[in-house]
Amino acid sequence: MKILIINGPNLNLLGRREPEIYGARPFDDFFRELQAQLHHVSLEYFQSNHEGALLDKLHEAGFEADGIVLNAGALTHTSIALADAVAAIPAPVVEVHISNVHNREPFRHHSYLAATCEGSIVGLGLEGYRLAVEWLSRRVHISRKLEGNE
């Protein structure tokens, strides 16, 4: 089972800046731990600061991965193009935000992605990524069972 985590703009700075909002742990460190713990999942990670690169990755992975965890960073609040890409691919996508966007500035309260994603997890720190991967993995097992492939 293949699940991809995609992080958008500025999330490469995790662990280095603004620890009071985003925590002190570098994402690579968390990702290695997650990979080791969820050994039944082929877990991949992609980060880009460029909207076009995120679109290309969604188009590519969206037709081969079993699920995608997407934190599009600030593009969440601005990008109709990313929302269109999520709507266009067959892979289920879960939106994750490390911080609770709803108790921050009003411009962070709206997500163009939320309606096209299967669900959203906000405000639970890096743990949100783990919950999203676990849910996607359970979802795949359930659909395979229903289809008689397991």
Ligand code: CA2
């Ligand atoms: O809470 C989240 O995960 C966000 O997607 C993070 C975005 C923000 O624009 C969204 O509203 C909510 C910002 C990413 C900035 O990431 C940094 C990480 C560490 C240090 C500095 C910035």
